[in-house]
Amino acid sequence: MPNINMLFPEAIYTEKLDLNEEYLNQHYNKQDWLTYRGTERVGVFTEISKNSQLLKEMPEIESAVLASLKKYTNDILKYKNDFKITTSWFTKTKKNQFSIMHNHANSMFSAVYYFGNNVDSEIKFERKSMNMWEIEPTEHNEFNCGTDTMQIENGKIIIFPSYLPHQVVEHKDDGIRKSLAINFIPIGTIGTGNGSMSIT
Numbered sequence: 001m002p003n004i005n006m007l008f009p010e011a012i013y014t015e016k017l018d019l020n021e022e023y024l025n026q027h028y029n030k031q032d033w034l035t036y037r038g039t040e041r042v043g044v045f046t047e048i049s050k051n052s053q054l055l056k057e058m059p060e061i062e063s064a065v066l067a068s069l070k071k072y073t074n075d076i077l078k079y080k081n082d083f084k085i086t087t088s089w090f091t092k093t094k095k096n097q098f099s100i101m102h103n104h105a106n107s108m109f110s111a112v113y114y115f116g117n118n119v120d121s122e123i124k125f126e127r128k129s130m131n132m133w134e135i136e137p138t139e140h141n142e143f144n145c146g147t148d149t150m151q152i153e154n155g156k157i158i159i160f161p162s163y164l165p166h167q168v169v170e171h172k173d174d175g176i177r178k179s180l181a182i183n184f185i186p187i188g189t190i191g192t193g194n195g196s197m198s199i200t
């Protein structure tokens with residue numbers, strides 16, 4: 001009997017948090033916005049808040065997000081270190097807008113939390129190593145897919161490794177797709193000997 005062994009699967013964490021929506025909306029509505037990669041294509045790309053330290057102003061939300069990350073890093077990934085938030089910002093995607101495929105540099109894990117409008121929308125992830133041979137499978141499964149999507153849901157957080165390419169797919173819903181995005185790095189002692197470092 002043959003066996004298939006799962007080697008190096010990606011652990012994508014989701015959890016329903018149902019954070020205070022009114023409080024998030026209050027902060028959301030007073031932001032100034034940037035269009036991704038400049039302003040020359042206004043109306044095409046997802047917009048992001050100019051403020052990328054939002055959770056410093058929302059300590060209750062910060063605590064809830066860090067508690068969620070801790071379950072992922074301690075319970076699932078079995079890491080001892082604690083983590084801290086480096087950046088946090090809002091995104092705004094209107095009808096027909098999208099983001100390019102990208103990852104988050106200078107970060108170990110990233111999270112996205114959806115709130116405000118329960119829109120019909122997805123986040124798409126990409127496996128970089130699938131681009132070498134463009135052969136068509138008879139059906140797509142977890143072993144042969146180059147991209148995969150997850151349906152987004154109000155009140156739900158998705159946490160993933162920051163190196164994983166992802167994008168907001170073209171938004172087809174009339175409601176604005178709102179999210180809070182967060183980057184995390186480990187703190188404390190990392191590594192040993194001449195490869196060690198300490199982050200506070």
Ligand SMILES: [Fe+2]
Binds near residue numbers: 102103166181
């Ligand atoms: Fe992103």
